[in-house]
Amino acid sequence: DERRMRTAMPFVQPVQQLFERLPREDKPGAMSFLAITSDKGLCGGINSSVAKITRFGVVDEEAKGNTAKVMVMGNKGIGALKRLFGDRFTYSFEECSKQPWGFGAASIIAEQVAATNPARLKLCSNKFRSLVSYETVASDCVTIQEAQSMDKAEFSKAMDVYSFEPSIYEVWTDLHEFYYACVIHGLYLEGVVSEQSARMGAMEN
Template sequence: MFSRLLQRSRAPTSASTSCLFQAGQDQVRGAATLKTLSVRMRAIKNMQKITKAMKMVATAKFKKDMRTMENSLPFANPVLNLFQRLPVEEKAGGVTYVAVTSDKGLCGGVNTAVAKQVRLGVTAEEAKGNVSKIVVVGGKGVAALKRLYGDRFSTTFEECSKVPFTFAAASVIAERLAASKPARCKVVSNEFKSMVSYDTVAKHTYTIDEATSMDRGEWTKAMDVYSFEPSIYEVWQDLHEFYYGCVIYGSVIQSTTTETAQRMNAMENASKNAGEMYGKVELQYNRARQAKITTELCEIISGASAV
C-alpha cells in the first residue's frame, strides 16, 4: 500500500518537472527570437541611414551634373544639328556599337537598359550576317556584356568617373573610334528627360565611309546652308573627328545626369522600403516580447496558486 502511495505522490512531481522544463525551453527560444529580431532591427536602421546619406550625396551631385549638362550641350549641339541634316541610309556592312554606361551601380536600371539595347542590336545585326564590334564606356557596361559578348569588344574605357568628364576625355575616345574606321556606328546611351524619366536611344552616328558613299546631291544640299572657311572638303576630316567627340561628349554628359537622378530615386525608394521593413520587424518584436511577458506572468500566477 505504501508503495502505491509513493508512486502516486511521485507522478505529479515528474509531470510538474517536465512542464517546468518545457516552459524553460519556450523561454529560451523566446529570448533567442527577441535577440534575433533586435539585431535585425538594428541592421535595417543602419541600412536606412546609409541610403538616406547616399540620397543626400546624389542630390548634391545632381545639381552639379545638371549645371554641367546645361552649359555643355550648347557647345556640342551645333555640330550635331549639322550632321543630322544628312540623310540616314541603312546599308549592309559591319557595325560598331558604343555603349555609354557608368562605373558605379545603385542607380536603377540605366546600365541594364543600355546593355539590353546593345545585345538586341548585336543579335539583330548578326542575324543579317553583319559583323558587330562593341566599344564600352564605363565599368558596368563591361561587366554586363563581357560574359556573352567579350569577343566582340574592340576598346573599353573604365573608371571615367574618377575625374570630371571633359571634352579632352571624349576626344581620346573619339580618336580611338575614328582609328578603327567603322563602316557604321551607333552610340547607345541614356537621354535625360526629367528627374523621373529618361530614354535609352541608339543614335545613328555618321561615319566617314557613309559620308563618302553618300549621294553627292543630298550631301551638298545638307551642307550648302553653312559657310566654311577654308572649304568643306579641306576641313572635312577634322570636322568629322570633332563630330565624333561631340557625340560622345554629349552622350556621356546626359548619361551621367540620368545616372545621378536615378540614384536619387533609387535611394529614396530604398529608404522607404527599409522603413516599411523596420515597421514589420518591430511589430514581430513587440508581439514576441508581449508573448514572453504573458508566459512569465502565467508561470508566476501558477506557482502562487500551487503554493
C-alpha cells in the first residue's frame, strides 16, 4: 500500500498544487466535512481521531452560526459520527475497501461530493508521515463556489501561467471534479498506509 501511495502521489500532487495557487479568503457560510476513515479498524485512535477532528469542526462551525454538513467514507467513521450528527449527513460511502481501491472509486465519490455543490469543504483524514507516525488533519479544499466567487483578476493571475485547451472557463467544472478525485484518492491512500503503520506500532508494543 505504501508503494501504491508513492506511485499515485506524482499524479495527485500537481493537481493539488495547481489549485493551491488560487487566492483564498476565509468567508462565512455552510461548511461540508468529508471524513475519510476505514471500513475496519483495530488500531485504537486511527479512525476515532478522524471522527474527533470532524466532530470538533462541526461544533465549531455551528457555534459561529454556520450550517455544517457531513459526508463520511468508511464504516468506522459512519459508526462514530452518525449517532451525534446523523441529521447532518448528506452522503456516506461504505465498503470502500471491499474492492481494491483505485482512482475510479475516488472519481465516483468526487462526483457525489461535487453534486452537493459545497460552499466550503474540509477533508478530515490521516496524513502519512513515516512508518511510525501519522497526523490527523482537516484540510481545506477549494470548492467550485469559492472559485466562482474569486476576484477575476486574481484568478487569472494564478491560472494564466498554464495553457488550457479549450479555455479554462469551458473545462473548469470538469477540472474541479478531477481535483476533488485527486485529493480524495491521495488522502485515502495515505489513510490506508497510516493505518498499516499504526498496526505495526501496536504489534511491536
